[in-house]
Amino acid sequence: MSERVIAPRNRGFLFLDSHPSGCARLVGDMWDAVPATVPSLGAVAPVALVIGSSAGHGLAATVAGLAHTGVRGIGVCFEKGPDRRTGTAGWYRTAATAELAAKHDRDFVFLNGDAFSDGMKDTVADLVTERFGGKIDYLIYSVAAPRRTDPDTGRKYASVLKPIGEAYRTKSLSFDDNGTAEVAIVETAAADGDDIEQTVAVMGGADWRRWIDHLTGRGLLADGFTTAALSYIGSPLTAGLYRQGTIGAAKADLEQTARDLDELLAEECGGRAVTSVNGAAVTQSSTAIPGIALYAGLLRGVLGDRMVPPIGQLTALWDQLTGAAALDLDDEGRVRLDTWELAPDVQAEVAERWQAATTTDIAGLADLDWFREQVHQLYGFAVPGIDYTAPIETDIPWPHPTTP
Template sequence: MAERIVNSRSRGFLFLDSHPAGCDRIVRTMWDAVPAPASDTPGQDAPVALVIGSSSGYGLAATIAGLARAGIRGIGVSFEKAPGRRTGTAGWYRTATTADLARHHGRDFVFLNGDAFSDALKNEVADVLRERFAGKLDYLVYSVAAPRRTDPDTGITYSSVLRPIGEAYRTKTLVFDDEGAPDVRTVETGPAEGDDIDQTVAVMGGEDWARWIDHLAAHDLLAQGFTTAALSYIGSPLTGAMYRQGTIGAAKAHLEQTARDLNDRLAKEVDGRALTSVNGAAVTQSSTAIPGIALYVGLLRSVLGDGMVPPIAQLTHLWDQLTGRAPLDVDDQDRVRLDTWELTPAVQDAVAERWQSATTDTITDLADLGWFTTQVKHLYGFGVPGIDYAAPVETDTPWPHHTA
């Protein structure tokens, strides 16, 4: 056991350690925010779900909402670092608390830690589904954001890049100095070169999602009516050149085409379906790395206030649609849209006006920086009300154990 004081040291938006007690409180708050189901279906009648990317961002929200709202049992997959010289990653501690809540509420849910791109992890998931969950899967939610991926067939490692397509792009972005003072800067990102687009699509597109379906289908693990959803984002025209029209956007387009291909296949094979779910803006560990997103989200919050819908509420709506509690609400490209609150003309016009006026001198009046910095701290378990950060805390938390 290892108790120590955990300090909130950071480099930009990246924190060097995570606070176990803060991560625990964040997860419990998310669980409490989910409306209870009208009727509970614990035990062998509960649907079996697999969430890939279950420890952070929208994948964490999908896991918690699935457990608390839809009563799922099944498996969560993530890739987290154990405590050692430093604390464990925030996702390590969040997973421990999610597992504790699942047990407390009678949900049979297994958490596996490993590379979701690997066949070894896919085989482990297949084994658990056969041995623990009668060999049939009802739902798969795919929420993976990674910098690189190794193809199990070729051994080639691909790396994703954040670049515009066609020409260099200049945009405003928000940074904070060592004292926490905000600075609005203009940055330029060079265009995609060589195989940048192909590399990014290989990591962030739909290839691995389809590989998961191939693997599960080959082992006869898909239930009749099986449904799978990949989580995606479109975002504002203000960030479009860097995101939706950039290399990441090419990967998202591939993901959406994969959904259409899988949907045709699953409809024939198991009377199933595949779709993408377009989520709204949020502060996540992956989104803060994208130039312009921090500024955009801070401005968006200042426009919407509490009208900004958090990931846990969005994923609760998604589970209601997937399970038939609410009608499936898709756009003309068969995408579930959970981002309509963000993209109304009135909201986007208000954000665009603030964007144009944003400078280092004006940003504190235009953006909700207090909310934004708190959200960044929450990603690592810091800044959480009720946590004594001056007190030592146990950091050597074990990964949730499971037995057959």
Template structure:
């Protein structure tokens, strides 16, 4: 067994290794934080598929589904195994910990590691639903953030970019120096060129979500009343030039248009529905790559403190709405809105004031830097309370076995 003492090594917000014990404790903490249902689910729960289950909101969807609803089914992610020189990715260790929780809860949840964009993965999932889970799928949660996608139909590979549309965008952003001190800088991002928008939409839009539904429906696997939700984000006017009005925003708009198409189709075929779920801000491996988002999220935490609703609570609310425990809270575009705590007028006004005054010399007073820095480290299993980081830890944790 390969045991090592692991210390965080990073390049900006990207860490080179992950801590298995820290990742496991983080999952356990999320499980504890998820509110228990009024009636504890008994017997076989509904069959669910979570695509993108190992990180961020997808991980929260998996854990909240287990605890609030008692789901069984399949969770799909794409993670790297440990090697002699490197640990596994954090999502690998989080998946192993989630599998332990599902097993302890008596839920049959299969974890698959591979390319969710591929037809081979869709076929593997369909076979499992048919052979292991009674041939009927009740829910599909879609939470995929990826830099590129190969279209199985054409073989073409598309790459997503984070760029504004129409003109360059100049924004403040937050970085940390070698001593961990926050620094506010201005960065400029050039506008989308050529087919940047089309490429990003092809990766992050609704095409793959729709392909999942078509594949499963084509196999006759969608249960009566089947419901599906794709997880999304809108965010603040402070970040809209690079986000909602940029290439990624075009992809989100395509995702929402796909939801409307799927909702109409599922309503006719299985009495089902499709929605996008607009979640509130959180520190995730995807969000830290977007210029300005780190600064915005740190300032938002400075305003809200513990009023910043964590992903596990948001996804518990989504499951309640999907299962009918609570009514669907839809906006005029038919989107589930879980971001009200973030976009309330008084909150956005306070964040905007802090954004305007944010400089390297003032940022420590305006943003919760300690929280943000710790949240980034916790994405990789570091800075998790209760973990002895001076102790050696086994890094060759196996992927969960799904044989019966």
């Protein structure tokens, strides 16, 4: 037993500890937000693999798949367990998701390790063979990582967040130790050397393709197998550093990979591959991008509760992938779940507020309370109904699969 009181301690948007009860409550709230939760389908339920299942849109894909579509299958993520500090928030979110899955009679196994490695791919393939009837129906790919080792060459790649061509200056939102918001101009140096190649190698489509090749080689793709990689385009206000920068080059590679895989899967098993362009959300990845915090706060200021949270977006994606709703693709073959964000009137209002945003005026333009709460909740803090003065058990084990 290792009970203790956990208070939020942070450096900017990065928190040093996570709160198990807060993380669990948030996962429960996501499950409850899913409409028309299906009953258990048992051994006839479709088999899904979610790569990047513990955070952001990948977590939403996992919860929506379990609660709304009734899938069984496997989630893969890379989290750190409790030791000198608490476990990561993703560790506790995964434990809570597994508990809910078991409560609702979903046979879902969570694996913790390097999704880029062939060892993890072999472990997943063995599990599909031994536990899930040897066929997989859906694969959701949602990986945001700082580095990757190529299994063939052993070369290590590191992704960078840089503009292409020249340095980029943008407005950025931060908070001081007292929680006071500040709007400042920050500059990011341009990509040089092999920055673009390195970022594409980590965040592009290479590993997604490798997963498909690996599963195909083992004969594990069901007829009509469908795979979706989660992506983002975002606003022109953030494009200089995001969509037109090194990450954007990686996203373009991901989308080309989808087109290539779509042709391959159509021939292989009558299947398909798409990218899903999701809408804005406050995630552990997005808060690291200069300008995104300001943009998200302003977007919320414009839309309020009309913002569609990740669980709503991914519920809609599952409906399209399963045929419960028509597959709605743009001219480049991408599922678009971001139309609410990129509506011209919304973007015009956000742009007007962006131009007006200063430290003096930001409180009247952006929903700062919402943004601060969202950042805290990434780590299980600021969750209604949680007593943060009470000691809480932090030594929560990784969920081990039970006999199906």
